[in-house]
Each structure stands twice: as structure tokens, then as C-alpha cells.
Amino acid sequence: MSRQALDAFAAGIESEVLEAIEIGARSGVDKRLATLTEDYADADALRRLAGQVRQHTLDHLDEYLASAEERLTSHGAQVHFAASPDRALEMILDIVRASGTRVITKSKSMASEELDLTRRLTEEGFEPVETDLGEFVVQLDGDRPSHIVKPIIHKNRRDVARSFERCGLGDYDDDPETITRRARAYMRDKFLDARVTMTGANFISAESGRVAVVTNEGNARFGLAAADVHIVLAGIDKVIPRDRDLALLLSLLIRSATGQRITSYVELVAGPRLADRPSGPREMHVIFLDANRSSVVGSDMAPILRCIRCGACMNACPVYRLSSGHAYRGVYPGPMGAVLGPLLAGNEGFAAVADLARASTFCGACRDVCPVDIPIPDLLARLRARSVREGVILARAGVPSMAGYLLLARHPRLWRLAMGLGRVLDWLPLRRLPLASIRAWFDSRTLPRWRGAQFRKDVKRGRREQEDG
Amino acid sequence: MVPNREPVTGRRVQFMISCLCDAFFDDAARAAMDCLERAGCAVTCPSDQTCCGQPAYTSGDWDAYRQVVRHVAHVFHGDEPIVVASGSCATAMFHEAPIAFEGQADLPEIRRLASRTWELTDFLVNGLGVRAWSGRLPARIAVHDGCHTRGTPTIRAVRALLGGIDGLEVLAFPDQDQCCGFGGVFSISHPHISAAMGRQKVDNVRSVSPDFVVSADLSCLMHQQGIAGRQNREYPVRYVAQVLRDAAGGPA
Structure with a gap:
């Protein structure tokens, strides 16, 4: 293969899709910047602080997880640990079967995508309903989210109107308010039918066991109000030390994700209904999903687990914007996904997605916007080195060998000789050479005229003149 | 991004x-x-120098990379500052080399190499304390910040130096911070995306019709000029030091 799979995918995307992504991502970038600079004198200092809080948590994850489990249990919640997505799915199936429900409402959760949950629950005869509007459209279309905050960033409202029409939710109408009203009317009955509701968790406090869930549509709250059983599915990396850390982390998460100061709804759930806590589901389960996260904790890749899933890195990434989230072939797209995806795939799955680490110019736009200060380009570089070390073939596509370069770079005489000989490049029909890597350059670019070793000659002459004079 | 420096x-x-x-x-x-030299430096230019090794770093071949960096450390021995005519190479040496040498016996030596390495304008401003550069050069220019200099003092240093030159007008242009898509090996492994980013950059720069584009990174300029060249479009570029020299001034 002469180039990377992601590049080939990008070359085939329709312009309408690219336009939708560009608009969505750009508005994310602009809103984020506006709120952060308006609200904080030194937003960078806050990003660094948040990065330290998250890294500290990871460095003591065992203790904080144990504390969160203890607090949740003492509040009457049941806490489970799932080593793999399949194990988490079994746990969820056990809980929903025991509840006797058919309908399950569900708010947005990227961890649930790791389980392919909606599809799997449907296969098992249940009726899961995605209640986040974007995820609802994904479900209608049998599609996959292409962004972790804006799952249908790749669609425009005409696409959505067509989906609604196709699924019997009314005649074609691409007015956003009409679309929203129709979804609302459809979901209302589902909320009332569902005895189980599922949420993810944006954060779980080790101090109190409080689970924080942010939404703009109130769908998580409606689910919690109507159901008997609440299942929280969360990565083990979602724990934070104290409730007060929410002030910092929610402030940065929401500003970075949507440019809002706060989302319309922030749920804080510490346990099921009890005598002194008279509302909410009577049963609460918290499933902590590992799925290879614990193998990343304590490694040189650990900083990626600081991620709080704001999506700012993909909004800012020119490669993401020109290739779409689907080009990343997994749950997590964009720069954070290019790091997290290959790691969550584990040792067995690494080779199949290791090439994602090459989907970056190392421009650092992602690092500059990351609310928890993750050095994403450095992590991508480490993954590239690992893929070379492990001889991953897919990751090698289109990447020239360094053998010739190394020979020259280590032998100054050869290097100087090559600098002189390079002049032939000016005369060769480079565009017609059957060498993929050379063609990749010359198909869309020219090269300046060769001036190899001219400067060295000057330096030498200058030195001679100095000695003579 | 930048190591502590003496x-x-x-x-x-x-x-x-x-x-x-x-x-x-x-x-x-x-x-x-x-x-x-105008800033009063006595400059040596070791003839056995080759490359900083960055292509091997970005390609992921860190065995090869470490061999090249060891050659760099050997050629540039001593205590004097190493000044590089490229922001990208400088960042590779002071930020990336220590990453690739983690766990290697010669990491301390590479760290010393890193802490001696400077990008040219950063060295003039923060190493030598040059506040501004005098001289005159009537031109309307666009300044492109190489992405590898993000988070380094080079971004400010370039503007500080250019700011002192009479007649020089720096134009703002759309999406100024966006990468031009070069990325070294990336331009070969992802030719479609790289070229698309390059065309966006060239269009954005040309939209304000500068007399030329200035940068502390020639790799970006080479890429942009190459993209424009294939489209048969004019795209004059200057390395930042060429502007400083042509302004015929010196440290102010």
C-alpha cells in the first residue's frame, strides 16, 4: 500500500459531509475560545492545573476507585467492575433481565459505544432508545457517532429530515425545531415505558461517590425521573478525588466541549432512592469498565487517561476535519482517539489500528486546546515508535524507510557527497518515477531548485580567506 | 516545551x-x-554536521533516530550554544530527543545537548537579549508560525525582531494558526490530506496579497511554495533571517 488507510478514506469523502464537519468543528473552536478568554485571565494555567488533578488521580487510581466504591455502596448503590466490554455487557443484560423491562432509555455515553451497546441490546430482544438527539439519529440510521460530543457532526439537517421521514416520524421537514419536537414526542412514551435507564458518567467523586452527568437536553434527568433502575457505565478513569474538583473540571469540560459556561442540566447522583432521598430510581448500579485502561495507567501513555472527552482536540485538528471521525474506524476519533483507540485495543488489537497514530502532522493544535494538558503529539510519536518496534505492517503504509537516510546522516562524507549529487533532481522526470513516496510529493507539489552544499562552500571559502588574511 | 537553560x-x-x-x-x-555575526557572535559551523534526525523521529524509527542524534551530539560537542536555522529542528532537538532517549544510558548527555539548542530568533532575543532589530524594509508581509514552534519562545521572538524594522507591515490572514500540512513524513504517508491542508494555507495567505511570506521554518515555506508551484501560482517566501539581513540593520 502506497499510503495510509485514513488518507485513502479522506480522499473519498463527499464534499457535503466535509462541509458539515467543517462547520460543526469550527463553531466548536470559536465558541470555546470566546468563553475561555472572556471568563479567565489565564486559561492555560487552569488547563495545567486540571491536568495535574487528573494525573494525580491516575497516579493513585486504586485508592480513589476503592473510595468511590465504598461511598457508592454505603449509599445503597451496587458497584461492579468489568474487565472487558463483553463482561460489562453481560452485567447489563443481567440487570435489565432482572428488571423485567423491554424498553431501556439511554443518555449519551462513549463507554457504551465500546460495548456496541445499542446494537447488542437490540439483538437480545430489548428496545434501547438513544435519548440524546444526535445519538437518536445515529440509531435511526444504523450509523456510528463520528465525534464524541457531536455524534452527527457529519450530517446536515437535510440528512436528519430524510432519516425522520424514512423512519415514519413525519413528512420531510428540515426545520430544526420541528425535528426536535418530533423526537421529543416519540421519546416521551419511551421514557414512560422504560423501567431501566442508562447513563454514562462525566465524573465520579471518590469523596462522595457522586456521579456527575451533563446534558443539554434534559434527557438523562427525564430517564432518571421515570425509571426504576439506573445503570451507570463509566470507565475506571472517570474518578476524581473530591466534589470540589468538579468546579474546575466541569468548568473546563463544558467550555471546551460546547463553549457554554454550563450545560442546561448537570445531574449529581450519589445513590438510589432512600427514605432521606425520596426521588430517583430505587436501584442503582455503577459499572466500572476497565477494557485495557489499567494497562495504560502507570505506563508512559498514562496521560491520555486524563482525557475528559470534551472533543476540543478533534474540533481543532485539521486532519480530523478533512478525514471525518469515521476515518478512525473506532469509537474514539480525532487526536485523542488516535492515541486511545490503539491502547484500548490491547496487545492483540494494537496492530489493526496502530496506523491511526500517523494521522497527525504533530502540529500541536490538539495539545494547545486540551483542557487537561495532554501532550497528544508526544503520545502519538511514542505509538509510532511502538508500531515500528512491533513491525506493524498497516502502520508502515506509505512511510518511507529510513535506511538510506540513516546511512547518509551518520556518515558526513557521504552526506556531503549526496548534497552535491542532489543536483540531478533538477533534471529527473520525478513525477513519472515509479516510486510511490516520490510521486506522493510531486503529484501536488514542486521542489525548489537544488542548491546542495552551496552554503558549505561559502563557509569553507570564508574560513580560507580568514586564514589567508 | 523548552528546557531550562543556562x-x-x-x-x-x-x-x-x-x-x-x-x-x-x-x-x-x-x-x-x-x-x-551582526549580534556580535563568533560563529563556527562544524563541517561534519548532517541532519537533526527528525524524519526518523516522526517516522517512528527511533533506533535510527537515536543514531542520528548521537552523531549530532558528537559533532556539536562542547558547551557553546547550538543555534539552528529552523524552528522545527530546534524543537526536535530540545523537546523530542529527550523523549526518544528515555531509558537510554546517554540520556543525560542528550539532555545537555537539548538545553544548549536554540532556534535562531529565540537565541537572538532570549539568549543574547536583543530587544528589536533596526533597519528598513518597505514590504507588506504575512508571517507563518511553524507549528513546531507552538509553545516555544520563537513565536514572540520573530515578531519582536520584525517589529523594529521600518516600513515592514505584518498582515493578519485567515486561519493563521492552522498547520500547512507538511509534517515531514506525513506529506508522503497522507498525500491527500497534506496537499488539501497546503492548498487551504496557500489560499488563506494569498487572500491578503502579501509581498512575501516570512517564517522561522523553511520546511513549511518549502511545502507551501511547492503547493503553489504545482498550481502555477506565485508564492514568494523569505526565511526570517533574510528579512533581518535585508533590512540592513542590526540589534537595536
Whole structure:
């Protein structure tokens, strides 16, 4: 293969899709910047602080997880640990079967995508309903989210109107308010039918066991109000030390994700209904999903687990914007996904997605916007080195060998000789050479005229003149 | 991004040409040497130098990379600052080399190499304390910040130096911060995306019709000029030191 799979995918995307992504991502970038600079004198200092809080948590994850489990249990919640997505799915199936429900409402959760949950629950005869509007459209279309905050960033409202029409939710109408009203009317009955509701968790406090869930549509709250059983599915990396850390982390998460100061709804759930806590589901389960996260904790890749899933890195990434989230072939797209995806795939799955680490110019736009200060380009570089070390073939596509370069770079005489000989490049029909890597350059670019070793000659002459004079 | 550095006391510096100046942009290297000399430096230019190794770092072949960096450390031995005519190479040496040497016995030596390495304008401003550059050059220019200099003092240093030149007008242009898509090996492994990013950059720069584009990174300029060249469009570029030299001034 002469180039990377992601590049080939990008070359085939329709312009309408690219336009939708560009608009969505750009508005994310602009809103984020506006709120952060308006609200904080030194937003960078806050990003660094948040990065330290998250890294500290990871460095003591065992203790904080144990504390969160203890607090949740003492509040009457049941806490489970799932080593793999399949194990988490079994746990969820056990809980929903025991509840006797058919309908399950569900708010947005990227961890649930790791389980392919909606599809799997449907296969098992249940009726899961995605209640986040974007995820609802994904479900209608049998599609996959292409962004972790804006799952249908790749669609425009005409696409959505067509989906609604196709699924019997009314005649074609691409007015956003009409679309929203129709979804609302459809979901209302589902909320009332569902005895189980599922949420993810944006954060779980080790101090109190409080689970924080942010939404703009109130769908998580409606689910919690109507159901008997609440299942929280969360990565083990979602724990934070104290409730007060929410002030910092929610402030940065929401500003970075949507440019809002706060989302319309922030749920804080510490346990099921009890005598002194008279509302909410009577049963609460918290499933902590590992799925290879614990193998990343304590490694040189650990900083990626600081991620709080704001999506700012993909909004800012020119490669993401020109290739779409689907080009990343997994749950997590964009720069954070290019790091997290290959790691969550584990040792067995690494080779199949290791090439994602090459989907970056190392421009650092992602690092500059990351609310928890993750050095994403450095992590991508480490993954590239690992893929070379492990001889991953897919990751090698289109990447020239360094053998010739190394020979020259280590032998100054050869290097100087090559600098002189390079002049032939000016005369060769480079565009017609059957060498993929050379063609990749010359198909869309020219090269300046060769001036190899001219400067060295000057330096030498200058030195001679100095000695003579 | 930048390692802690000892204050610069002497005026002796070692000059790193960078492979692109070596191969294509000899006048840029000449201009860089010229600026250093105008700032009072005694410049040596080790003849056994080759490349900083960055292509091997980005390609992921860190065995090869470490061998090249060891050659760099060998050629540029001593205590003097190493000044590089490229923001990208400088960042590779002071930020990336220590990452690739984690766990290696010679990491301390590479860290010392890192802490001696400077990008040219960063060295002039923060190493030598040059506040501004005098001179005159009537031109309307666009300044492109190489992405590898994000988070380094180079971004400000370039503007500080250019700011003192009479007649020079720096134009703002759309999406100024966006990468031009070069990325070294990326331009080969992802030719479609790289070229698309390059065309966006060229369009954005050309939309304000500058007399030329200035950068502390010739790799970006080479890429952009190459993209424009394939489209048969004019795209004059200057390395930042060429502007400083042509303004015919010096440290103000």
C-alpha cells in the first residue's frame, strides 16, 4: 500500500459531509475560545492545573476507585467492575433481565459505544432508545457517532429530515425545531415505558461517590425521573478525588466541549432512592469498565487517561476535519482517539489500528486546546515508535524507510557527497518515477531548485580567506 | 516545551545549518550566520554536521533516530550554544530527543545537548537579549508560525525582531494558526490530506496579497511554495533571517 488507510478514506469523502464537519468543528473552536478568554485571565494555567488533578488521580487510581466504591455502596448503590466490554455487557443484560423491562432509555455515553451497546441490546430482544438527539439519529440510521460530543457532526439537517421521514416520524421537514419536537414526542412514551435507564458518567467523586452527568437536553434527568433502575457505565478513569474538583473540571469540560459556561442540566447522583432521598430510581448500579485502561495507567501513555472527552482536540485538528471521525474506524476519533483507540485495543488489537497514530502532522493544535494538558503529539510519536518496534505492517503504509537516510546522516562524507549529487533532481522526470513516496510529493507539489552544499562552500571559502588574511 | 537553560554568557556559538538549508536554501543559512555575526557572535559551523534526525523521529524509527542524534551530539560537542536555522529542528532537538532517549544510558548527555539548542530568533532575543532589530524594509508581509514552534519562545521572538524594522507591515490572514500540512513524513504517508491542508494555507495567505511570506521554518515555506508551484501560482517566501539581513540593520 502506497499510503495510509485514513488518507485513502479522506480522499473519498463527499464534499457535503466535509462541509458539515467543517462547520460543526469550527463553531466548536470559536465558541470555546470566546468563553475561555472572556471568563479567565489565564486559561492555560487552569488547563495545567486540571491536568495535574487528573494525573494525580491516575497516579493513585486504586485508592480513589476503592473510595468511590465504598461511598457508592454505603449509599445503597451496587458497584461492579468489568474487565472487558463483553463482561460489562453481560452485567447489563443481567440487570435489565432482572428488571423485567423491554424498553431501556439511554443518555449519551462513549463507554457504551465500546460495548456496541445499542446494537447488542437490540439483538437480545430489548428496545434501547438513544435519548440524546444526535445519538437518536445515529440509531435511526444504523450509523456510528463520528465525534464524541457531536455524534452527527457529519450530517446536515437535510440528512436528519430524510432519516425522520424514512423512519415514519413525519413528512420531510428540515426545520430544526420541528425535528426536535418530533423526537421529543416519540421519546416521551419511551421514557414512560422504560423501567431501566442508562447513563454514562462525566465524573465520579471518590469523596462522595457522586456521579456527575451533563446534558443539554434534559434527557438523562427525564430517564432518571421515570425509571426504576439506573445503570451507570463509566470507565475506571472517570474518578476524581473530591466534589470540589468538579468546579474546575466541569468548568473546563463544558467550555471546551460546547463553549457554554454550563450545560442546561448537570445531574449529581450519589445513590438510589432512600427514605432521606425520596426521588430517583430505587436501584442503582455503577459499572466500572476497565477494557485495557489499567494497562495504560502507570505506563508512559498514562496521560491520555486524563482525557475528559470534551472533543476540543478533534474540533481543532485539521486532519480530523478533512478525514471525518469515521476515518478512525473506532469509537474514539480525532487526536485523542488516535492515541486511545490503539491502547484500548490491547496487545492483540494494537496492530489493526496502530496506523491511526500517523494521522497527525504533530502540529500541536490538539495539545494547545486540551483542557487537561495532554501532550497528544508526544503520545502519538511514542505509538509510532511502538508500531515500528512491533513491525506493524498497516502502520508502515506509505512511510518511507529510513535506511538510506540513516546511512547518509551518520556518515558526513557521504552526506556531503549526496548534497552535491542532489543536483540531478533538477533534471529527473520525478513525477513519472515509479516510486510511490516520490510521486506522493510531486503529484501536488514542486521542489525548489537544488542548491546542495552551496552554503558549505561559502563557509569553507570564508574560513580560507580568514586564514589567508 | 523548552528546557531550562543556562544564561548565555559568551559570544561563541555553533551553527547548525539544517538539512533544508544545506540542500535548497543556502542564502537563508548565509543570512542566519550574518544575523548572528551582526549580534556580535563568533560563529563556527562544524563541517561534519548532517541532519537533526527528525524524519526518523516522526517516522517512528527511533533506533535510527537515536543514531542520528548521537552523531549530532558528537559533532556539536562542547558547551557553546547550538543555534539552528529552523524552528522545527530546534524543537526536535530540545523537546523530542529527550523523549526518544528515555531509558537510554546517554540520556543525560542528550539532555545537555537539548538545553544548549536554540532556534535562531529565540537565541537572538532570549539568549543574547536583543530587544528589536533596526533597519528598513518597505514590504507588506504575512508571517507563518511553524507549528513546531507552538509553545516555544520563537513565536514572540520573530515578531519582536520584525517589529523594529521600518516600513515592514505584518498582515493578519485567515486561519493563521492552522498547520500547512507538511509534517515531514506525513506529506508522503497522507498525500491527500497534506496537499488539501497546503492548498487551504496557500489560499488563506494569498487572500491578503502579501509581498512575501516570512517564517522561522523553511520546511513549511518549502511545502507551501511547492503547493503553489504545482498550481502555477506565485508564492514568494523569505526565511526570517533574510528579512533581518535585508533590512540592513542590526540589534537595536
